[in-house]
Amino acid sequence: MHLTTQEVPVQNLEIGMYVSRLDVPWVQTPFPIQGFYITKQEELELLTHYCSVVYIDQFLSKVDVTSKLFLANTSPAKNGHAPHLDAKTLRLINEKAKFKPRKETYTITRGLKREVKNASVMYDQIMGQMSSMYRNMTQHGYVDMREAQKVSSQMVSSIVKNPNALAWLCRIGENNRTLHQQAVRSAVWGLIFARHLGLAKQDLIDICTALLLAPIGKCQLPKELLYSRQSKDEELEYQTHIELTLAETSKIFAQAHQVNYILSAYCERNNGTGYPRNLIGNRIPFLARVTGISEYYEQLINPYPGADALTPVEAISHLYNVRGELFQKELVEAFIQAIGIYPTGSLVKLSNNAIAVVLEQPENFRLRPKVAIITDHMNIHLDKPKIVNLAKDPVDHNGVPLFISQSLPSTSTDINASEIHEKLFGNGNWLSTLVPFSNAV
Structure with a gap:
């Protein structure tokens, strides 16, 4: 062959x-x-x-045949049977996804190392601002949402320059599952997706603002509803978070503002099983569909306490498995292209059993990103890790082609995420002393 x-x-x-x-x-x-x-x-x-x-x-x-076959082979079989749908519903589900016209062609204008250093300070400040905002909402029932708009502009600026920087910062804090942390990470995924689609910068700002504010209504619900709903009544009470959020955002945004429009529909699903209006397919506003996939992905990899987190590969495989059902097929495939199978910051095992962290994803080689090996094939931690560009077809110490064999949970190594970050981008300036890949690993 x-x-x-x-x-x-x-x-x-x-x-x-x-x-x-x-x-x-x-x-x-x-x-x-x-x-x-x-x-x-x-x-x-x-x-x-x-x-x-x-x-x-x-x-x-x-x-991209390779990525599609990879996802098809890793996606679990669907459990049970799809609900019986009438002809009208099926027609609406099967409509080709309508996309907003591409307005921008974004290119990376700043290197990863530089943008991570710049974005790190901003990211910490954003987390602090969002923590304060959500705490005020929980304790005092008040929130100054103008902060979210300022934060959105900052995040858009970083994502436009290099989407890998904020993706990296999201991944090193992946075990934190408070509402404000999930909101910030969801906003990052939404921005990376919107950037990939070539949406206008104002659309990026509105998507980011909506995702930062999306959980505001959940602050007013009993905490146990966030973790488990045991009855239909509890599920219906939980779904009121949309109405509660809109009650707050409508205080500063006009009713017809795009942020409110997104928030009113981001929990709708392609097959009509979402809420609050059971919208189907293209009847869900486009930016709400973009936002919904992004928030759903974050919930898969960083769920509320008590639920098992999926690795990025498992989450992407799950999304691929529900394409055409929960989310429109074309949008799911576009999201996978934007985020990648192995997002920046993911921990992976290579074919020679070495453990590495993903640094950057070339757009045309999503399954073969640039990685930094932190533990070699003998399970020995490297003081000066090796940078390997898998797109250049490297080989291991036996001359066998090197590739990613498995996505790993963040707990798979005793080197914690903050330590990896400090070595790569901190004062130790790990990147400048890294051993680049030359012949074999």
């Missing part, structure tokens, strides 16, 4: 893939013998009828 050719089961095929070979003779099918692009649903259905597997040329395909 050619190096760029991948065997793919017909159920995993998608529009944009290039079919170079079938598992049956071409003459027994209606397809052109020289190979072809899959361009419409009818061709997918025909391939399912004639073949069990086909061979896709990854180089010629117009979609």
Whole structure:
């Protein structure tokens, strides 16, 4: 088989893939013998009828075949059966996701090391401001939401320059699960997603502001409702957090302001199972759909105390598994492209059993990011860790290709996140003394 050719089961095929070979003779099918692009649903259905597997040329395909197959292979099987839906609901669910037109093409204008240093001070200040705001809401029933707007502009400025910096800072604080910390991290994921979609800067500010303020209403609910709902009545009471949040935001934003518009619908779901209005598909405002996926992802990797956190790979696989149901398919795939399979700051195990932390993700090589190895293949902590760019096809000490074999929880090494951060970006200036990858690891 050619190096760029991948065997793919017909159920995993998608529009944009290039079919170079079938598992049956071409003459027994209606397809052109020289190979072809899959361009419409009818061709997918025909391939399912004639073949069990086909061979896709990854180089010629117009979609990222490697990432899609990775997600398909790691996504757990869906449990139970989808609810019976009427024809109108199915039609609304299956509408192609409407996107806002791309307004901007953002490029990285500042290196990771420099932006992390600049963003670190800002990030700490933001956490302090949000902590104070949420504490005032809980204790006094009052919140000055103008702070959230100022914070949003700062965060947008950093994300536009280099989205990896705030992503890194989010990951090193991932075990903190208070409302204000979850709000800040959700805002980072939302901004990275919106940046990837090329939305206007004002849209980025509004998405960020909405996500920073989204849990305000939860401050007014009994704490136990945040952790567990045992009855339908408890679930309905929990859902009132939307109304409570809007009651506060409407004090400073006009009713028709985009922030309120987002907050009124970010908990809606593509199949109509969300709340408060059971909206379906494109009936959910676009920015609310962007915001909803981002907040949902944060809840998967940093849930409320008492729930098990997923690794980034598990969370992305889960999102991929519910695409077309909870969230529109095209938006889920765009979110995965924006965040990556292994987000910046993720802890991973390499194929030679070394443990590394993800530093940066090249847009065209999401499965092969740049990493810093902190524990070698003998489980020995490295004083001067090695930088490895997996996109350049490195090999291990045995000459075997090196790749990421597993995403790990943050507790997988006794080097804590703050220590890793200090060594990489602190006064120790770890990055300037790192041993770059040369031959083998």
